[in-house]
Amino acid sequence: MSIQIYNTLSKRKEEFKPLEPGKVKMYVCGPTVYNLIHIGNARPMIVFDTVRRYMEYKGYEVNYVSNFTDVDDKIIKKANEEGVEPSVISERYIAECKKDMEGMNIKPATKNPKATEEIGGMLDMIQTLIDKGHAYPAADGTVYFRTRSFKDYGKLSHKNLDDLQGGNRSLLVSGEDQKEDPLDFVLWKPKKEGEPYWDSCWCQGRPGWHIECSVMSKRYLGEEIDIHAGGEDLIFPHHENEIAQSEAANDKPFARYWMHNAFLNIDNRKMSKSLGNFFTVREISEKYDLQVLRFFMLNAHYRSPLNFSADLMESSKNALERITEAAARLRDRQAAATVQEATEDEKKLMQEEAAFVTKFEESMDDDFNTADALAAVFELVKFANTNVQEGSSKEFAGHTLEVMTKLCDVLGLTLEKKEEILDEEIENLIAERQAARKAKDFARADEIRGLLLDKGIELKDTREGVKWKRI
Numbered sequence: 118m119s120i121q122i123y124n125t126l127s128k129r130k131e132e133f134k135p136l137e138p139g140k141v142k143m144y145v146c147g148p149t150v151y152n153l154i155h156i157g158n159a160r161p162m163i164v165f166d167t168v169r170r171y172m173e174y175k176g177y178e179v180n181y182v183s184n185f186t187d188v189d190d191k192i193i194k195k196a197n198e199e200g201v202e203p204s205v206i207s208e209r210y211i212a213e214c215k216k217d218m219e220g221m222n223i224k225p226a227t228k229n230p231k232a233t234e235e236i237g238g239m240l241d242m243i244q245t246l247i248d249k250g251h252a253y254p255a256a257d258g259t260v261y262f263r264t265r266s267f268k269d270y271g272k273l274s275h276k277n278l279d280d281l282q283g284g285n286r287s288l289l290v291s292g293e294d295q296k297e298d299p300l301d302f303v304l305w306k307p308k309k310e311g312e313p314y315w316d317s318c319w320c321q322g323r324p325g326w327h328i329e330c331s332v333m334s335k336r337y338l339g340e341e342i343d344i345h346a347g348g349e350d351l352i353f354p355h356h357e358n359e360i361a362q363s364e365a366a367n368d369k370p371f372a373r374y375w376m377h378n379a380f381l382n383i384d385n386r387k388m389s390k391s392l393g394n395f396f397t398v399r400e401i402s403e404k405y406d407l408q409v410l411r412f413f414m415l416n417a418h419y420r421s422p423l424n425f426s427a428d429l430m431e432s433s434k435n436a437l438e439r440i441t442e443a444a445a446r447l448r449d450r451q452a453a454a455t456v457q458e459a460t461e462d463e464k465k466l467m468q469e470e471a472a473f474v475t476k477f478e479e480s481m482d483d484d485f486n487t488a489d490a491l492a493a494v495f496e497l498v499k500f501a502n503t504n505v506q507e508g509s510s511k512e513f514a515g516h517t518l519e520v521m522t523k524l525c526d527v528l529g530l531t532l533e534k535k536e537e538i539l540d541e542e543i544e545n546l547i548a549e550r551q552a553a554r555k556a557k558d559f560a561r562a563d564e565i566r567g568l569l570l571d572k573g574i575e576l577k578d579t580r581e582g583v584k585w586k587r588i
């Protein structure tokens with residue numbers, strides 16, 4: 118079966134056909150890095166990582182690019198408050214964001230470009246747009262995109278220009294009175310006191326937000342890409358403007374499939390920094406393994422709004438435990454089995470397991486319905502709990518575990534139960550490592566370091582002795 122994707126552009130599900138056979142070029146708009154990410158920001162990360170994983174499961178080679186916006190008013194404001202360079206703020210929060218992503222088992226992107234490292238490409242694209250009559254510099258050096266020059270403007274958000282014109286007096290922000298038309302948007306803007314800036318032939322300044330994604334997507338994926346994704350708040354104006362810039366500059370369709378996740382809400386309002394109604398991923402990680410957060414997100418369809426609640430997190434934790442416990446039981450049965458090969462009856466049962474895989478794939482093929490895919494995993498859990506018994510063969514237990522692991526891996530859920538390690542056990546292992554070093558048994562000393570690392574404990578040899586921390 119082929120994958121069906123709901124395309125915001127056509128407002129319907131379409132069969133996924135890659136530009137190049139066997140390959141997927143995918144761009145996901147990433148966060149602005151001025152603070153720890155909240156769990157609303159985590160939703161597109163988890164959702165589109167799962168899309169990527171499923172594409173890979175189906176045999177595609179996925180080139181996955183996701184940017185960090187590292188030049189922005191909020192970053193500059195925070196840098197000024199702390200009396201540091203904006204790059205200190207952005208680098209700090211990029212590092213923190215990567216830690217959170219690792220905790221949520223998000224696969225590293227093929228490339229995470231940063232806006233500040235792509236200014237040259239932005240200047241080139243802006244110049245091309247000016248040369249083609251799609252953009253113009255104003256007297257103060259601001260460069261605007263001439264929105265009405267792009268005939269397809271509005272095709273993604275399904276808005277028409279006259280409605281926008283009527284309803285959007287607010288598009289005329291103060292200081293932008295040199296625009297030819299209120300619908301025009303900024304590509305490049307003059308520096309202000311205390312802001313980072315770059316030289317250009319229009320003025321010393323910095324880029325607008327939209328141009329960065331058009332440029333980074335082109336540089337790392339090419340002029341035409343398969344999938345462009347982000348939260349639904351990006352449909353307008355961000356993605357609409359990206360389409361206008363890219364298609365006007367390149368004279369080619371930009372992205373074939375536009376995917377947007379619905380909001381993560383709290384008390385039925387969008388979770389956001391500006392409303393102050395958010396939980397950071399870091400806060401959640403103090404209470405839960407982030408696998409629970411991942412499960413919570415995937416237990417809903419990505420296009421449905423999802424309301425965050427403590428109760429739902431608790432039930433996600435319990436549900437996830439049902440899967441990890443089933444897997445642990447299978448592992449035990451596999452280890453303890455005395456019979457190697459599957460019996461005839463077990464072989465029949467193993468064939469029945471294929472039905473769960475089919476159901477899982479049908480759900481994922483249907484616009485990545487992860488909630489139904491999880492239901493298929495639970496059916497397999499029930500099947501395993503009923504059929505894999507003490508005395509089952511190694512082959513049967515092993516096969517069932519393999520199927521469960523394979524499906525969970527697509528969802529980014531790891532079945533290994535992280536063992537809690539107590540401070541006392543750590544201290545004992547460190548003492549043993551010291552003794553081994555003294556006895557010049559470096560192999561054992563290294564083994565202990567590795568053992569601790571597997572349990573999430575990092576050792577540092579300092580002059581004051583060995584220090585450790587949880588990572």
Ligand code: AMP
Nearest residue numbers: 147148149157158160347348380381388
């Ligand atoms: P930002 O840093 O605000 O540009 O957001 C980064 C990504 O997170 C974008 O794809 C947003 O659409 C997405 N996002 C932000 N808040 C939410 C939310 N409450 N629910 C779902 N996605 C969100």
Ligand code: ZN
Nearest residue numbers: 146147330355
């Ligand atoms: Zn973007």
